[in-house]
Amino acid sequence: MRAGEILAGDTRAIARAATAIENRSPDAEPLLRELFPHTGKAIIVGITGAPGSGKSTLVDQLVRVLREEGRRVAVIAVDPSSPFSGGAVLGDRIRMQRHHDDPGVFIRSMATRGWLGGLARTTTDMALLLDAAGYEYVLIETVGVGQDEVEIARLADVTVVVLVPGAGDAVQALKAGIMEIADVFVINKADFPGAGALEREVKTSLALGSGSEQPKPPVVLTVAQEGRGIAEALAAVRGRLEGGDRCRRAVAAWSVALREMLRERLLEGFSDVNFDAAAAEVASRRRDPYSLVDEWIARGGQ
Amino acid sequence: MRAGEILAGDTRAIARAATAIENRSPDAEPLLRELFPHTGKAIIVGITGAPGSGKSTLVDQLVRVLREEGRRVAVIAVDPSSPFSGGAVLGDRIRMQRHHDDPGVFIRSMATRGWLGGLARTTTDMALLLDAAGYEYVLIETVGVGQDEVEIARLADVTVVVLVPGAGDAVQALKAGIMEIADVFVINKADFPGAGALEREVKTSLALGSGSEQPKPPVVLTVAQEGRGIAEALAAVRGRLEGGDRCRRAVAAWSVALREMLRERLLEGFSDVNFDAAAAEVASRRRDPYSLVDEWIARGGQ
Numbered sequence: 377m378r379a380g381e382i383l384a385g386d387t388r389a390i391a392r393a394a395t396a397i398e399n400r401s402p403d404a405e406p407l408l409r410e411l412f413p414h415t416g417k418a419i420i421v422g423i424t425g426a427p428g429s430g431k432s433t434l435v436d437q438l439v440r441v442l443r444e445e446g447r448r449v450a451v452i453a454v455d456p457s458s459p460f461s462g463g464a465v466l467g468d469r470i471r472m473q474r475h476h477d478d479p480g481v482f483i484r485s486m487a488t489r490g491w492l493g494g495l496a497r498t499t500t501d502m503a504l505l506l507d508a509a510g511y512e513y514v515l516i517e518t519v520g521v522g523q524d525e526v527e528i529a530r531l532a533d534v535t536v537v538v539l540v541p542g543a544g545d546a547v548q549a550l551k552a553g554i555m556e557i558a559d560v561f562v563i564n565k566a567d568f569p570g571a572g573a574l575e576r577e578v579k580t581s582l583a584l585g586s587g588s589e590q591p592k593p594p595v596v597l598t599v600a601q602e603g604r605g606i607a608e609a610l611a612a613v614r615g616r617l618e619g620g621d622r623c624r625r626a627v628a629a630w631s632v633a634l635r636e637m638l639r640e641r642l643l644e645g646f647s648d649v650n651f652d653a654a655a656a657e658v659a660s661r662r663r664d665p666y667s668l669v670d671e672w673i674a675r676g677g678q
Numbered sequence: 679m680r681a682g683e684i685l686a687g688d689t690r691a692i693a694r695a696a697t698a699i700e701n702r703s704p705d706a707e708p709l710l711r712e713l714f715p716h717t718g719k720a721i722i723v724g725i726t727g728a729p730g731s732g733k734s735t736l737v738d739q740l741v742r743v744l745r746e747e748g749r750r751v752a753v754i755a756v757d758p759s760s761p762f763s764g765g766a767v768l769g770d771r772i773r774m775q776r777h778h779d780d781p782g783v784f785i786r787s788m789a790t791r792g793w794l795g796g797l798a799r800t801t802t803d804m805a806l807l808l809d810a811a812g813y814e815y816v817l818i819e820t821v822g823v824g825q826d827e828v829e830i831a832r833l834a835d836v837t838v839v840v841l842v843p844g845a846g847d848a849v850q851a852l853k854a855g856i857m858e859i860a861d862v863f864v865i866n867k868a869d870f871p872g873a874g875a876l877e878r879e880v881k882t883s884l885a886l887g888s889g890s891e892q893p894k895p896p897v898v899l900t901v902a903q904e905g906r907g908i909a910e911a912l913a914a915v916r917g918r919l920e921g922g923d924r925c926r927r928a929v930a931a932w933s934v935a936l937r938e939m940l941r942e943r944l945l946e947g948f949s950d951v952n953f954d955a956a957a958a959e960v961a962s963r964r965r966d967p968y969s970l971v972d973e974w975i976a977r978g979g980q
Contacts, residue, residue: 405968412966623961630957630967635945637971642944642979643937655932659925664714665932666707669939677944 418507425538496527541570566597645677720809727840798829843872868899947979
């Protein structure tokens, strides 16, 4: 794989590289190493929300508005229910089709791989690839609440949390800690009953939480299905890019990512260990896990 | 810390050991090593569901029924909104009080530590401690959907997913992959409208998914607040313990846990690395992350 083709924006080369990253192919790292100095220009926006919150439609509309401005846009869909990743109803697929035909838009879905971890790492590499390839905006769509979302939020410049009226989402999000990762709240389906109440609820909890020095995340109402509020949502995202926060966040994200990369590389030296056989010994209590790990450490990576 | 005291069921010694495990104290591992041969007897039940699903009340009721049978029961609450972990309204706290006064019940809440990972590892160690201490049932309460839940489900003998009517839970759970970790479904608040519809929805999706060789998870209706359906839920959990699946699951869980333990130990040798300083170099593109990791690997753990 040639870095030059990717830097030139060759869509086929980008797609091949994306596949190499997703498969953790040995070709991926030398390429990323070469591309790395050319990254750091794209604006990375995480968009997270429960299935049914309409965040795929919101992403679709954001792509439309950014394209009208002439921006190149990439979408990484790590939501198994997203139409971008192929899990949705026919109508959604047809709606997305227009972007598939637009050379200024790159769409990539990522399998969640049975949650065996590494999703944040793969997403980081994918975002770097698309950044190097000259996409000015990289939109990362994730579902739900969990460690993956928090890790992906860490790598994004701005994280948008999408809520909908009447789903009890706000309360759930509050309790589960997703409020803390939000830089912008979008209340989608704002034409549904309860949108005003949800807006007040979110604003009240924002007023209660966090110190007064921190700017409060703005709350934007949208009806993505009809394209309403999209410009306002984009303006809110851009508003969060101002100020010195971006660099501080990037350092924090890399601090975690470097540890993760080191951890992975260290474990590669133990690829000859039969973990399943060892697990059977532990499960039957013939061995204890602590002394097994001691032995592996003593022997060192091969 | 003396293993003998824990094996004898001394509550204070158990509490001290639990604190050592939660703080990742260096005292914890030698103790766990000594306790390990005495583990493997407890039945570990994971109970997961969204905040507001009433799973804390369900746990409370399961504890009551198990105590009536004379079983010793431990509860590990990793849900930040659980009354067990102290995040709930006063009424819930008062309700739990009776178990706090019962020497046959051990309750431990675990902070989620800002989702920095390691929760599954700490929970595994905590469950081993309580197993060695002679608790016949260890109930692990978790919230929501995410990698943590899946990892904790892996270590449980049986995983119960709690749903409630009208919350759109079933659809969300389906899409987000939580259905796959469920061994038993409990539809709580079954006196609410829509319980029957939710039951049909779950059963339909179970019929559609997975092969026919696999036994389908039973669906139990409860009104935990009034103690209704609790015996049935417990019977469903016990039903899932029969058959040879338990050992196969334990081997799979240990295979993942051993990797995680090795990974952690390997990283300990790099505690002198200043990851934040390195991250600042990467964020400013003065260095690329790949060559930094190469250097660390070449130097080796200290």
